[in-house]
Amino acid sequence: EDEGSGGDSGSGGSKKITLGFSQVGSESGWRSANTDSVKSAAKEAGYNLKFSDAQQKQENQISAIRSYIAQKVDVIAFSPVVVTGWDAILKEAQAAKIPVVLTDRSVESDESLFVTLVGSDFTDEGRRAAKILEKVLEKAGHKGKVKIAQLEGTTGAAPAIERAKGFKEIMDAEHKDDWEIVVSQTGDFTRAGGKQVMAAFLQSNPDINVLYAHNDDMGLGAIQAIEAAGKKPGKDILIVTVDGVKDGFIAMSEGKINAIVECNPLLGPQLMEVVQKVHDGEKVERWIKTEESDFMQDQAKDALPTRKY
Numbered sequence: 001e002d003e004g005s006g007g008d009s010g011s012g013g014s015k016k017i018t019l020g021f022s023q024v025g026s027e028s029g030w031r032s033a034n035t036d037s038v039k040s041a042a043k044e045a046g047y048n049l050k051f052s053d054a055q056q057k058q059e060n061q062i063s064a065i066r067s068y069i070a071q072k073v074d075v076i077a078f079s080p081v082v083v084t085g086w087d088a089i090l091k092e093a094q095a096a097k098i099p100v101v102l103t104d105r106s107v108e109s110d111e112s113l114f115v116t117l118v119g120s121d122f123t124d125e126g127r128r129a130a131k132i133l134e135k136v137l138e139k140a141g142h143k144g145k146v147k148i149a150q151l152e153g154t155t156g157a158a159p160a161i162e163r164a165k166g167f168k169e170i171m172d173a174e175h176k177d178d179w180e181i182v183v184s185q186t187g188d189f190t191r192a193g194g195k196q197v198m199a200a201f202l203q204s205n206p207d208i209n210v211l212y213a214h215n216d217d218m219g220l221g222a223i224q225a226i227e228a229a230g231k232k233p234g235k236d237i238l239i240v241t242v243d244g245v246k247d248g249f250i251a252m253s254e255g256k257i258n259a260i261v262e263c264n265p266l267l268g269p270q271l272m273e274v275v276q277k278v279h280d281g282e283k284v285e286r287w288i289k290t291e292e293s294d295f296m297q298d299q300a301k302d303a304l305p306t307r308k309y
């Protein structure tokens with residue numbers, strides 16, 4: 001406590017923490033829920049939150065972070081749009097002695113340049129998607145080759161890289177002979193992207209019988225494309241997505257999605273706790289992981305009313 005800067009001590013009350021937060025954008029239901037969670041948790045904690053939306057552009061995130069440094073905020077937190085290209089700006093923050101907390105997504109840089117990551121294990125989500133697909137196939141009584149279309153998240157983003165990696169790991173180890181990813185492309189984590197790319201997949205590969213979408217929104221867009229092509233989502237094409245937003249659960253309760261791997265966006269309260277600790281000079285874990293579950297279609301109706309995002 002007594003490690004704070006001179007201005008903090010002896011002021012009678014505790015000084016408000018100023019947190020600079022740079023958000024990725026507003027591409028998905030997950031992202032909206034995450035933004036709401038960060039804003040309301042900051043308010044609850046009594047922090048002065050400076051929030052900026054980078055609209056999927058790394059250069060916008062870099063300039064937001066640079067302006068937080070110039071404003072001498074107490075802590076910087078951000079969810080990096082892509083994994084690479086952060087070293088220079090993170091060094092600027094370090095030189096200014098402003099701690100940086102990553103949230104949601106990780107970066108590939110020198111570990112000493114950020115304090116911790118508050119977020120999910122995306123590689124494990126990919127593995128979980130493959131394991132739940134096994135159950136989905138069994139339940140559907142699927143026979144023969146599994147021809148998978150993969151809708152990837154934003155190119156270069158940690159969840160896109162790792163959800164593909166975890167899935168492939170299980171596929172290579174356990175399904176070399178019966179599963180094949182026949183097409184894989186980014187849909188940018190958006191509904192519009194998912195719809196457009198799925199429509200093209202169905203044209204080039206009409207024999208696709210499984211869709212693995214890196215998030216619900218792309219899956220929901222793809223469902224529109226599948227229906228437009230005269231096929232039944234959840235039957236002709238079995239669908240596994242990641243996130244677990246309300247609209248995903250609704251589609252699953254209607255039989256259009258077969259299983260969802262949950263990725264919890266409600267990171268705000270945990271993030272604020274970490275920010276407080278980091279501000280106070282306390283030690284924190286290098287990675288504060290989020291706990292999540294998986295859901296099959298037959299659980300959708302019961303789970304729907306309890307979904308918080």
Ligand code: GYE
Nearest residue numbers: 027028030104159189215
């Ligand atoms: O799955 C997707 C969002 O980084 C975990 O980003 C997040 C992902 C989430 O756009 O819907």
